[in-house]
Amino acid sequence: MATLLVKNIGILQTPTGSYSHRGREQGENLKLQNAAILIRDGIIAEITADGALPEGGEDADTIIDAEGKLVTPGLVEGHTHMVFGGYRQHEIPMKLKGAGYLDILRAGGGILDTVRKTRAASFEELYDKTEGFLDEMMGLGVTTCEAKSGYGLDFDTEIKMLKVLKKLDEDHPMDVVATFMGAHAIPEEYKGRADEFIDMLCEELMPYVKEYELAEFADVFTEDSVFNYDQSKKYLEKAKGLGFGLKIHADEIEAIGGSVLAGEIGAVSCEHLIAINEEGLESMAKGGVTAMCLPATSFYLGANFAPARKMIDMGIPVAVASDFNPGSCPSLNLQFVMNLACIRYKMLPEEVLTAVTVNPACAIGRGDRVGTLEVGKQGDLVIWDAPDMDMLCYRFGSNLALQVIKKGELM
Numbered sequence: 001m002a003t004l005l006v007k008n009i010g011i012l013q014t015p016t017g018s019y020s021h022r023g024r025e026q027g028e029n030l031k032l033q034n035a036a037i038l039i040r041d042g043i044i045a046e047i048t049a050d051g052a053l054p055e056g057g058e059d060a061d062t063i064i065d066a067e068g069k070l071v072t073p074g075l076v077e078g079h080t081h082m083v084f085g086g087y088r089q090h091e092i093p094m095k096l097k098g099a100g101y102l103d104i105l106r107a108g109g110g111i112l113d114t115v116r117k118t119r120a121a122s123f124e125e126l127y128d129k130t131e132g133f134l135d136e137m138m139g140l141g142v143t144t145c146e147a148k149s150g151y152g153l154d155f156d157t158e159i160k161m162l163k164v165l166k167k168l169d170e171d172h173p174m175d176v177v178a179t180f181m182g183a184h185a186i187p188e189e190y191k192g193r194a195d196e197f198i199d200m201l202c203e204e205l206m207p208y209v210k211e212y213e214l215a216e217f218a219d220v221f222t223e224d225s226v227f228n229y230d231q232s233k234k235y236l237e238k239a240k241g242l243g244f245g246l247k248i249h250a251d252e253i254e255a256i257g258g259s260v261l262a263g264e265i266g267a268v269s270c271e272h273l274i275a276i277n278e279e280g281l282e283s284m285a286k287g288g289v290t291a292m293c294l295p296a297t298s299f300y301l302g303a304n305f306a307p308a309r310k311m312i313d314m315g316i317p318v319a320v321a322s323d324f325n326p327g328s329c330p331s332l333n334l335q336f337v338m339n340l341a342c343i344r345y346k347m348l349p350e351e352v353l354t355a356v357t358v359n360p361a362c363a364i365g366r367g368d369r370v371g372t373l374e375v376g377k378q379g380d381l382v383i384w385d386a387p388d389m390d391m392l393c394y395r396f397g398s399n400l401a402l403q404v405i406k407k408g409e410l411m
């Protein structure tokens with residue numbers, strides 16, 4: 001039995017429970033002073049406070065002295081598009097000359113540019129590149145992450161992307177949860193035929209993805225010039241029938257009903273929400289949908305910031321994530337996202353911690369095992385170069401993750 005003890009923890013701070021936290025509870029964290037945590041065979045066996053040590057702790061195979069620093073659960077990254085060919089740095093000058101995100105997409109660039117590069121990339125190339133991203137994310141304190149397909153938009157490439165994620169979930173210490181996002185854009189060969197493309201996704205791709213267990217969730221980009229309310233609903237109803245959890249990219253640029261649909265159809269989460277209106281907010285609150293807010297995308301697009309403060313006050317569970325992708329957010333730094341959530345969303349440090357741990361864990365179907373530090377959960381934690389959460393929300397641009405522990409092993 002492998003055991004690992006982390007002792008001399010200044011503050012051990014964590015949300016508790018295995019459910020999405022909303023309203024007042026979003027800001028409630030357990031804070032233990034002078035704490036220690038014992039992990040046995042990857043699972044948390046005991047947590048102590050006030051200088052006490054877990055039973056048998058001094059005999060642990062590995063003992064780490066946290067030297068009075070802050071310890072939190074490993075971060076949970078709830079929204080990425082991390083499998084892609086090439087990059088899109090050539091869009092920078094286009095944007096500076098005034099081209100908007102949807103202008104570039106309508107002209108056959110943007111997501112469609114990445115689709116061409118992802119179709120051309122081999123499995124091995126995508127695997128190696130994504131593995132590098134997972135290493136980088138883990139070094140920044142992330143121990144579980146979600147990742148979407150959606151740069152294939154044809155049978156072979158969507159499956160290639162999802163198989164890359166499945167293999168990396170097996171090979172890499174990171175827990176990787178895959179989402180099928182065939183409805184990410186209308187591919188060039190289906191231009192003007194979005195309904196037929198949705199039918200193809202529903203009839204050919206989705207059943208295959210389900211049969212071979214290549215993804216647990218299905219996601220759609222509900223947006224002007226992409227998929228409308230009816231097309232999104234058709235795609236999600238099919239996904240629901242097959243047993244996928246549902247997610248929607250909604251109200252990123254225009255509110256065309258995506259967040260309303262999220263509440264109506266029972267989506268687990270709804271993402272972006274920069275342009276959400278009252279109707280969407282009420283639908284999400286009523287449906288218990290988690291708002292997956294992506295402040296680094298707002299930052300990078302020079303857009304508004306989602307009304308996360310209002311969402312918390314309305315009782316909508318809020319998660320924050322990077323949205324890492326080659327177009328609207330070429331950064332995978334979840335620590336920067338935490339800074340932005342605090343400064344731009346006006347979320348308190350305790351609320352931010354909930355938004356990068358238990359809430360995204362629940363939104364990706366892992367709330368029963370990660371996202372909090374409690375006996376019986378996975379031994380995933382971070383020792384920070386910080387005495388408290390305030391420091392983590394205050395310093396930005398540096399990596400404050402000192403040591404990352406995944407399933408009781410030092411990474």
Ligand code: NIG
Binds near residue numbers: 081252
């Ligand atoms: O969530 N908005 C849609 N999808 C991604 C961006 C994809 C891309 O530009 O490559 C997002 O922002």
Ligand code: FE
Binds near residue numbers: 080081
């Ligand atoms: Fe996204």
